[in-house]
Amino acid sequence: xxxxxxxxxxxxxxxxxxxxxxxxxxxxxxxxxxxxxxxxxxxxxxxxxxxxxxxxxxxxxxxxxxxxxxxxxxxxxxxxxxxxxxxxxxxxxxxxxxxxxxxxxxxxxxxxxxxxxxxxxxxxxxxxxxxxxxxxxxxxxxxxxxxxxxxxxxxxxxxxxxxxxxxxxxxxxxxxxxxxxxxxxxxxxxxxxxxxxxxxxx
Numbered sequence: 001x002x003x004x005x006x007x008x009x010x011x012x013x014x015x016x017x018x019x020x021x022x023x024x025x026x027x028x029x030x031x032x033x034x035x036x037x038x039x040x041x042x043x044x045x046x047x048x049x050x051x052x053x054x055x056x057x058x059x060x061x062x063x064x065x066x067x068x069x070x071x072x073x074x075x076x077x078x079x080x081x082x083x084x085x086x087x088x089x090x091x092x093x094x095x096x097x098x099x100x101x102x103x104x105x106x107x108x109x110x111x112x113x114x115x116x117x118x119x120x121x122x123x124x125x126x127x128x129x130x131x132x133x134x135x136x137x138x139x140x141x142x143x144x145x146x147x148x149x150x151x152x153x154x155x156x157x158x159x160x161x162x163x164x165x166x167x168x169x170x171x172x173x174x175x176x177x178x179x180x181x182x183x184x185x186x187x188x189x190x191x192x193x194x195x196x197x198x199x200x201x202x
Contacts, residue, residue, distance in 0.1 A: 006082060013077075020074055035055065041087035075101050080101070083098065089174075095177075101152075112148060
């Protein structure tokens with residue numbers, strides 16, 4: 001694996017995560033566009049765009065409601081593209097590794113939100129005293145979010161690269177993963193169809 005591409009992709013993922021949750025919200029952090037960005041960094045834009053499109057279709061069925069957090073599309077895209085570009089995993093394996101990474105990150109994201117919620121009393125006290133210092137809190141929140149995604153992506157992708165360098169044969173899982181990957185467009189489109197059909201019948 002190209003370690004420069006690994007850290008550049010992890011850094012880009014950290015920046016895109018800010019768009020995903022707090023800053024700008026330009027939709028560039030959606031899996032389709034994020035995967036294309038990561039693919040350009042890693043030198044595989046075509047396959048990365050396909051991976052991103054399928055991730056977009058699968059994740060479109062998740063709705064963030066109440067305390068439920070959907071899987072994270074930025075981390076899914078970054079880990080999937082890095083796993084693919086490393087050569088350690090086939091496209092199917094890389095896709096499912098990315099889906100798992102995005103699903104698992106929702107637990108870390110819940111923890112980050114819990115930490116930020118703990119700041120509420122201090123912010124209220126500062127507001128009451130006439131010294132809100134909201135800029136510092138906002139900066140800390142943005143930095144925490146970005147750093148968490150950077151570390152998460154770098155560690156997971158580094159572990160995949162290390163497994164490949166150590167001679168771990170992950171490709172024996174490739175045939176069933178690639179077969180399932182071939183069916184993902186139909187599964188994603190089916191989920192999208194039933195979701196929109198439900199909306200139109202309301």
